[in-house]
Amino acid sequence: MSYDKELDAAKNAASLAARLCQKVQKALLQADVQSKSDKSPVTVADYGSQAVVSVVLQKELGSASFSLVAEEDSGDLRNEEGKATLQRIMKLVNETLASDGTYGTAPLSEEDVLAAIDSGRSEGGPSGQHWVLDPIDGTKGFLRGDQYAIALGLLDEGKVVLGVLACPNLPLSSLASHNLQDDQDKVGCLFYAQVGSGTYMQSLDGSTPIKVHVTDLDNPEEASFFESFEAAHSLHDLSSLIAKKLGVKAPPVRIDSQAKYGALSRGDGAIYLRFPHKGYREKIWDHAAGYLVVAEAGGVVSDAAGNPLDFSKGRYLDLHEGIIVTNQKLMPALLKAVKESLNEKASSL
Numbered sequence: 071m072s073y074d075k076e077l078d079a080a081k082n083a084a085s086l087a088a089r090l091c092q093k094v095q096k097a098l099l100q101a102d103v104q105s106k107s108d109k110s111p112v113t114v115a116d117y118g119s120q121a122v123v124s125v126v127l128q129k130e131l132g133s134a135s136f137s138l139v140a141e142e143d144s145g146d147l148r149n150e151e152g153k154a155t156l157q158r159i160m161k162l163v164n165e166t167l168a169s170d171g172t173y174g175t176a177p178l179s180e181e182d183v184l185a186a187i188d189s190g191r192s193e194g195g196p197s198g199q200h201w202v203l204d205p206i207d208g209t210k211g212f213l214r215g216d217q218y219a220i221a222l223g224l225l226d227e228g229k230v231v232l233g234v235l236a237c238p239n240l241p242l243s244s245l246a247s248h249n250l251q252d253d254q255d256k257v258g259c260l261f262y263a264q265v266g267s268g269t270y271m272q273s274l275d276g277s278t279p280i281k282v283h284v285t286d287l288d289n290p291e292e293a294s295f296f297e298s299f300e301a302a303h304s305l306h307d308l309s310s311l312i313a314k315k316l317g318v319k320a321p322p323v324r325i326d327s328q329a330k331y332g333a334l335s336r337g338d339g340a341i342y343l344r345f346p347h348k349g350y351r352e353k354i355w356d357h358a359a360g361y362l363v364v365a366e367a368g369g370v371v372s373d374a375a376g377n378p379l380d381f382s383k384g385r386y387l388d389l390h391e392g393i394i395v396t397n398q399k400l401m402p403a404l405l406k407a408v409k410e411s412l413n414e415k416a417s418s419l
């Protein structure tokens with residue numbers, strides 16, 4: 071089965087949402103110190119991005135059987151305190167849709183925007199088709215001016231069949247070959263994958279797509295690994311222990327969001343380790359798009375016991391301990407290092 075039409079719609083939706091987010095992040099970073107502590111810009115961009123994706127997908131594909139599992143809902147926007155924020159979101163969404171020419175024929179009302187956001191209340195599950203959206207993944211990175219992603223996947227009968235990652239701040243050239251502070255580098259990547267068809271990357275402003283592949287490295291000593299920038303999202307000590315056992319020499323590369331999956335899919339690094347603190351449950355929108363982008367680029371994504379991720383269980387993923395990602399060659403040694411490290415950690419408690 072081909073998902074070409076859905077893929078085109080998803081690329082348009084994520085690119086346009088990225089345009090909205092870029093505009094907000096630019097204004098945020100130019101703002102004075104006092105308004106920088108105001109968290110509302112990310113809220114506006116988050117809801118705005120979700121509304122744009124929902125509107126574009128429904129305009130392109132029809133709304134009859136549309137199902138969207140998305141991170142945000144409009145609850146806070148429907149009360150008195152949310153009124154001003156809703157106004158800002160509506161303006162931003164209309165400006166963004168109008169900037170494209172294809173979608174902005176009639177401006178959306180407040181009610182339209184709320185409805186678009188709330189179309190993301192689906193529970194997903196094992197049957198039928200469901201879109202899976204993280205309108206801004208890496209909100210902490212977005213606020214810092216660092217990495218974030220618009221992550222959009224499609225589930226069909228419980229399996230991820232499309233993955234699109236828009237990464238507005240990710241350099242087009244490899245992270246391995248330059249320093250993130252270098253202003254000379256062109257940024258803004260769009261990664262996309264359709265099941266069975268490989269993974270491609272193009273610039274967000276629309277360059278010719280190139281096929282990407284994970285690294286073919288088999289020597290862990292030459293490997294580098296990604297993890298969350300935020301220590302609250304992943305146990306940095308445990309990753310260091312695993313990397314040491316494996317023989318990795320390079321220090322961790324810490325970046326926010328599913329940009330990690332994108333970077334890994336083109337071989338910028340060889341490993342991604344994610345071990346949430348006890349009790350945290352991973353959500354499907356934090357991994358669905360990234361998973362397929364890496365898998366179609368030849369990589370392997372599993373939980374800490376080597377089980378594949380199961381996206382068919384609703385809004386959450388049920389995992390053993392954490393998520394590990396690498397290429398086929400390194401996976402057996404990585405799994406061994408993970409098991410040993412987890413045992414060591416358990417016996418030291």
Ligand SMILES: Nc1ncnc2c1ncn2[C@@H]1O[C@H](COP(=O)(O)O)[C@@H](OP(=O)(O)O)[C@H]1O
Nearest residue numbers: 206207208209210298300302303326327346350
């Ligand atoms: N305590 C926690 N442990 C693990 N993940 C968490 C977390 N708190 C938030 N997250 C998730 O981590 C995501 C960001 O991942 P990363 O650290 O790779 O940038 C967040 O996505 P959002 O920013 O979309 O909310 C959020 O869903």
Ligand SMILES: [Mg+2]
Nearest residue numbers: 204207208356
């Ligand atoms: Mg997220």
Ligand SMILES: [Mg+2]
Nearest residue numbers: 141204206207
């Ligand atoms: Mg998010």
Ligand SMILES: [Mg+2]
Nearest residue numbers: 141206208209
């Ligand atoms: Mg969040």
